[in-house]
Amino acid sequence: MSEKKKLIHEMLAMQKEFIAKEKSAGIDLTEYYNSTGNDDLGSYQKTYSEMANQLVDLAHAEKGSRR
Numbered sequence: 001m002s003e004k005k006k007l008i009h010e011m012l013a014m015q016k017e018f019i020a021k022e023k024s025a026g027i028d029l030t031e032y033y034n035s036t037g038n039d040d041l042g043s044y045q046k047t048y049s050e051m052a053n054q055l056v057d058l059a060h061a062e063k064g065s066r067r
Contacts, residue, residue: 004058011051018044 001009021027027041035042060066 004055004062007051007055007058011048011055014044014048014051 032041032045035045056067
């Protein structure tokens with residue numbers, strides 16, 4: 001499996017887990033967007049954002065383009 005596909009699968013798994021937590025416990029949107037990065041939400045945001053940026057970089061490298 002390519003690195004790009006692996007990242008996509010990991011990101012989808014993270015999304016499914018996040019949605020399950022949201023449905024079971026509820027997540028306040030202000031809490032989500034104002035998260036400091038030291039809690040579970042902040043950790044999720046940071047990790048997901050890093051993965052998304054890595055995916056974009058891989059796609060650009062694949063096409064020979066730049067951001």
